Amino acid sequence: MKQLEKLLQETDHKSYPAYKRLTGKYNFPGYILSIDHVQGDPFAAPSSLHIALTKEQHKLPEEYYETPHRRVMLQDFILRHFATALREFDRQAKGSGKSGTLSVTHCHQEVLNRSALQINPVTGDLIVRFNVGFPAAGRTTLSMELKKILMTYLPKCVAKALVYSALPADQLSEAIGLADDQQAIRNQLAKHNLIAFVANGSILPRKSGVDDRPMREAIAFQSPAECEVTLSLPGNRSITGLGISKGVTLIVGGGYHGKSTLLKALERGIYNHIPGDGREYVITEETAMKIRSEDGRSVKQLNIHPFIRNLPNNADTTCFSTEDASGSTSQAANTIEALLSGSKTLLIDEDTTATNFMVRDDLMQQVVLKEQEPIVPYISRMRQLYDSFGISTILVAGSCGTYFATADRVIQMKNYKPYDITKKAATAAQTIPVQAVTAPDELLTDFQLDNRIPLPNRAVTGGRKVKVKSTGTDAVSLNHESVELRFVEQLIDIEQSNLLGLFLRHFEEKDFDGRKTLSECVNELYATYEKKGFSAVTHSCDVPGNLAEVRLQEVWAMINRYRGLNLKK
Known part of the structure; x- marks a missing residue:
């Protein structure tokens, strides 16, 4: 501390x-401050710092960080x-x-595992990464x-937010209890043959298209008794709530009655939510993937023959x-790629599909x-995907109404309330002849094979420093090459x-060698990431404070x- 002064x-x-x-580490009473990177001028991106506390210093109960959830x-x-504490002195x-x-x-x-704050489950050490x-x-x-900032403001922020005695104990206990509940529900989905659960009393509508907080005075969700x-x-x-079983589930109803709102909640159900969100107990099996058409996207050596x-x-x-x-080929590609990524549930909204594909x-x-x-329409594959491969829709x-068969x-959404009309729909389907387009079974036997072999793309990475840049959730770029992610x-x-x-940079610099298949490259690096955390894809042990967890499904979506992507012919 005196050295810094x-x-x-x-x-x-x-x-x-x-x-x-000033770059370096400095001992403060109760923590260590590290100045990792100093900005080049006052108008550049702020400097990167981190603060580290041992378990003896933060005194958080060990049982609060002994399990991942x-x-x-x-x-x-x-x-x-900590963010609230920093804002006071900003x-x-x-x-x-x-x-x-x-x-x-x-x-x-949503509650995400972020590099900004990490607690080592073995040592109990806490690190928070931030910018000044x-x-x-x-x-x-x-x-x-x-x-x-360094000698007055930051010590106050540490004292307010990074030690157990300063945190609101009741709120923290509630949050930990919620995490236990959410994990308990996830653990029971397969046992009850479910792919999703929506608790009675959930608030699904959001405040606005740009505000993801719950809508005030929204109608609380109430499951049909049959479900x-x-x-x-x-x-x-x-x-108690709506259990969506494995298989094929339709959500129907008139416009503006809440169909897409329910599906959107199920999409986000792969993540846990904070107390008070309204979707705390909307839980979807973790591999579920939203599928849509995506005109103009790139497809590389993919078997869309099914x-x-x-x-x-x-x-x-x-x-x-x-x-x-096209709309249909892009949706075919999105579907096959989701299956290759290990997805067991496909989430589809008719509004964002290619009609001729469906x-x-x-x-x-x-x-x-x-x-x-x-085109072999999706309706002709929906049943077979589940009956033969256990993939739900x-x-x-x-x-x-052709889907009824x-x-x-x-489930019919009516005035924002769900009703089970399975029997009614089945009866109606019997009165109208449906000639579903069927294709030979063998066309679905090889979709899980992916023998594509990637080569390094020297036009992207060769002879220069590789720069990674993100544009919100719309795109990520590697030097001049952009990957569209908005869909x-x-x-x-x-x-x-x-x-x-960072995954993409690692693939290009270290994994795409012309020997391993794309599946091997993606799955091996993701397994390393699951084991080592964010450092698995960084250039050094210095992890930036602006990373958040992704699923294997999103890694596949990005690389596809x-x-x-340079593949052997």
């Missing part, structure tokens, strides 16, 4: 690069409080440009202003490539004969995009949309 005095009113001398909730809880130090800014990751409604704008007047250092299941919770408690065949240009759909996929009615089949149509439909369960709808945070960018 001395350096601050020596660097005061010097040229801005003098701040570089508890640890992630604990990290999220502390991070939100811009209190004077200067130009970004002088005096204090910032850390902004958490949303080092003060300056023009390009002249204002070290005494920086001294306020209700009761699951056990810790402490001899139970919870859905697309006999194209008029004689293109080989068992090894299909395009830089400008269904062909009887009249169209009579006019355009089967042998003249390259949850489909929102409002315009076509293939559904295990039909990967379960990607919810820019910090997830940041991590995907990478136009720079």
Whole structure:
């Protein structure tokens, strides 16, 4: 601490690069402060710092971080409080440009494992990574202003948010208890043959299209009696709600009655949510993938033959490539890629699909004969995907009743309330002849094989430093090569995009060697990430504070949309 104070005095009113001398570690009472990277000037991205506390210093109960689900909730809880503490002192130090800014990751409604705050489950060590704008007047250092931040403001933030005695014990206990409940529900899904659960009393609508907080005075969710299941919770408690079983489930109803709202909640159900969100007890099995059409996307040597065949240009759909996929070919690719990523549940909203990929009615089949149509519609595969491969579908439909003949369960949303109309739909389906387009079973036997072999793309990485940049959740780029992610709808945070960018850089620099298959490259690196954490994809042991967890499914979604993907012919 005294060493830092001395350096601050020596660097005061010097040229801005003098701040570089501050890089290093400094012992403070109760924690260690590390200055990891100093910005180049006061208008550049703020400097990177981290604070480390031992378990003896933070005194958090060990039982709160002994299991992954508890640890992630604990990290999220502390991070939100630390962010609040920093905001109190943001811009209190004077200067130009970004002088005096204090910032850390902004958490949303979902609870994610983030690099901004990590607790080691073995040692109990806590690290929080954040940013500080080092003060300056023009390009002249204002070290005494920086001294306020480092010697006064930060110690107060640590005392307010990073030690157990300062945290609201009741709120923390509630959050940990919620994490236990959420994990208990996840653990019971398979036992009850479920792919999703929506608790009675859940609030599904959001405040607005740009505000993910719960809508005020929204109608609480109430499951139809026929679909209700009761699951056990810790402490001899139970919870009741809608159980969506494995198989084919249709969600139907009139416009604006809540169909897509329910599906959106199920999409986000792969994540846990904070107390008070309204979707705390909306839980979806962890591999569920939202599928949609995506005109213009890139497809590389993918076998889409189960859905697309006999194209008029004689293109080989068992090894299909395009830089400008149509609605139907893009949705076929998205579906096959989801299955290759290990997804066991496909979530589909009719509003964002290619209609000709989903269904062909009887009249169209009579006019355009089967042998003249390259597309095997999804309705013809839905049943077989589940019966043969255990892959479930949850489909929102409002315009076509042909799906009734293939559904295990039909839920109608009416005035924001769900009703089980399975029997009614089945009876109606029997009165109308449906000539579903069927294809030979063997077309679905090889979709799980992926023998693509990637080569390094020197045009992207060769001879220069590889720069990774994210544009929200819309895109991530490797040097000049951008990967469009805006239609990967379960990607919810820019910090997830940041991590995907590091995955892509690692693939290009270290994994794509022309010997391993793409599946081997992706699955092996992801397994390393699960074991080692964020450091598995960084250049060094220094982990940036702007990363958030992603599933294997999103890693696959990113690499499959990478136009720079160079594959052996």
